[in-house]
Amino acid sequence: MKLGRTRLFASDRTVRSFVRQGLWRAIALALLWWILLEGDRKGWWYGLPVIAAATATSLWLAPEAGQFWHPVGLVRFISFFLWQSLRGGIDVALRAIDPRLPLHPQLIEYRLRVPVGPAQIVLMNTISLLPGTLSVALHPMLLQVHVLDGRMDVQRSLQQVEAVVAELFEIAIEQ
Amino acid sequence: MTIWDWLSTALLLIGAFFFFAGTLGLLRFPDVYNRLHALTKADNVGLGLTVLGLAIQSGSWVIALKLLLIWLLVLVTSATAAHLIANAALYDHVQRWRRS
Structure with a gap:
């Protein structure tokens, strides 16, 4: 029982850092999309699914947390x-x-x-x-x-x- | 013409000069290694100045950012491509030119 709880805690932290990674990458990709469309607001309808798919692909190909440059x-x-x-x-x-x-x-x-x-x-x-x-x-x-x-x-x-x-x-x- | 138009024109002309010099180096330099120097370095400066000149013309921040992004992508790809070509040439034992 005790062992099970520790394991759960460890995976909980991994999940949290994974979600944080995904969030940062989604923000970066959204910025990229905004630049590509030169600020056109209509493009977000299909942009959002594209950003979600690109974030998922990026997490799949490179799951480890990247390092921020100083x-x-x-x-x-x-x-x-x-x-x-x-x-x-x-x-x-x-x-x-x-x-x-x-x-x-x-x-x-x-x-x-x-x-x-x-x-x-x-x-x-x-x-x-x-x-x-x-x-x-x-x-x-x-x-x-x-x-x-x-x-x-x-x-x-x-x-x-x-x-x-x-x-x-x-x-x-x-x- | 405003001062910005003059500045933009000057940047585009100097940028074109760097493209010209890079191409001249590609034709004149004696081997693949030296030619890669001319292509990567001169063309990157040429494109950087062209992008700067066009960003001034665009009069929009988001288009200026897009142009900057294009320049950054070209920087990364040309450095990578130059390395891969030089690397392949070295492993294929392509002779290096030496000043005799």
């Missing part, structure tokens, strides 16, 4: 990303129009400090949009990066990106 980390990440990707675009555009074609490509290896999981995926994709670096292969704690100009201090700028991503996921990494 707000300060998110602001820092966005500002870092916007500035660096603009620099990356200008850098590669200038190399493309330069008649001498100033490329000194190299394939380098970078030791990762953030753990396997979403942080590594975000880091890998961010690196591909920053000046002169392209993520080629991800191994458990090692990233192979193609660089446009091997003479730049790539290791240092990669460490900078990793620190920004670690802050986003609230992960402590050794400096």
Whole structure:
């Protein structure tokens, strides 16, 4: 009897966190729907069933609770990303129009400090949009990066990106 | 033309320049790895500026948000696609160009 009650309590908590997850995802999807319809109110008649179905599918495919990004980390990440990707675009555009074609490509290896999981995926994709670096292969704690100009201090700028991503996921990494 | 129209036009023209430069890089760069750099980075900046210019033209917050959403989706897909192509090229032992 006692055992039964404890088990019931544990599943009760799981149900509650599941419902909370579903609620957050439904809110996010409703916002997405509102944006897609450009604020048109008539679309909600078929939008609501679509949102419900999408929420159910999302809970079915990824039932584990997602992690919220740290707000300060998110602001820092966005500002870092916007500035660096603009620099990356200008850098590669200038190399493309330069008649001498100033490329000194190299394939380098970078030791990762953030753990396997979403942080590594975000880091890998961010690196591909920053000046002169392209993520080629991800191994458990090692990233192979193609660089446009091997003479730049790539290791240092990669460490900078990793620190920004670690802050986003609230992960402590050794400096 | 108001100042906003001028700003929007300037953003669209600079955006078009980045698309041009990205395409030029795609044609001029010597191997698949270098070409991916040109495509992802230059086109993302080009699209970002285009989206910004169009958002100003739209004069509506929700349409501006929709354009921003499109840009974010393209960012994620182009970073992922670039990685997958580079990864496949590496495992297929596609030769990397070296400056001799």
